[in-house]
Amino acid sequence: MKNLSKSVFLSVAVASALAASAVAEQNGVFLGAEVGYGGASVEDRSNYDERPMTQAPRSTPTLKYNGGGVKYGIIAGYKQFFTPYLGLRYYASLSAMHASLSTSQIEGEWKNVSATMINYGANVDFLGNFIAQENLDFGGFVGLGIGGTSWLGKNINDYQKLVDGYGYGWKLSKNSFDVALNVGLRANIAKNHGVEIVARVPFLPTKLIDKSRTEPYNVGADTYLATATRKDSLHHPYSITARYTFSF
Template identity: 30%
Template sequence: MKKLMVSGALALALSTSALVAEESGGFVGVDLGLASLTKMTMIPVGQDVGLSINSLGNLRYRLVGGYKWFFTQNVGLRAYVAVNNGASYGGVGQFNSLFVNANVDFLNTFYNSEQVSAGWFAGVSLGAGIHSGGIVSQYTGTNGQFSNLSNISGFDLGINLGLRTLFGKHHGVEFFTRFGALGASATGENGGVAIADLNTNQIYNAGIRYTYNF
């Protein structure tokens, strides 16, 4: 009788665990965070090169949507599209930056209970950064004049890291960080001659995200 009761309790525990484990499915979300954007401009000055670096902090928001697959109770993957937008303000005026990225994250859950699960994620983010606005929008010097150099777009590569929780199987809260690896670049020209190079990279973006899991 005792063995039967133990077996029944174990079976009930396993079935409950399976019931509350995170499942595969679609999700949407929104996040809010702070970011650091760096713009580096190199301009030839005679035999030397003039270097200007602007580091900009700004408030950013992002919309995400995608699908997650769980292969075991604790291991999964997710793929999603993210649109990240924000603007910086300063003595140079307003500088806008928009990122559109496809993301793939590895998911690992290290804690499960009847109501809450918690874990971490790590992944890669690929897409494009589109920038416009007030820094180095025009330059006049001994090498000529160019304009609108800051209105550039280009390849964007980053690394995703963070912690994630799920409440009641549908509501998720995440603390995320994205580190930029490669950013958009452009060349300013005058009469077909390159006179300046510019690189824009979002060094990091960190904040909090809410997801609704279907």
């Protein structure tokens, strides 16, 4: 009788495990593509100031330009589930955004800006399913991405020419380190097909330039100071995209 009870218990345990594996989202490699909208902003703190040496320096005005544009990208990685409801995924991402920014302010060098942002990195997301069925899994995710950002375009090159006009040898830093939060909702349909709504929030701006130079000169018996300041940054504060994935 004791052996019979043990056999029944083992049978139930094996049947439960098989049932769980039947409905669980499968581990494996996946590829994906996404498209949506991304925000962008420019912060301009550039100024040229001439003043007597005895006079305190004037503050540099800060101008901000906001905008955004279409963002699209691809991802590739691996997902693994520890239970039908909990898992992790690891993936590489590559995206581009074509941003347009404008301002009604008449000061500053950035009147209307068009630039392309390239973002690339490695990501880890924690996956949680609210529903786990044979042909449908639905849940959310939250994770972290680490990589880099590069800004390209005619306006960026034109601004480099403007900076070259100072003759100080200043160069723009078009590339920067990137850290971002990934969060969203996801569904896995018919085992192989996934659809997601993704929000990505990068934390670090790209500091294009952060330079200042002061040179004295004399006018009669008075000494004047000429100060050139260039402090400009580009930022991609958020994006919202729709994503499709295929699991192998």
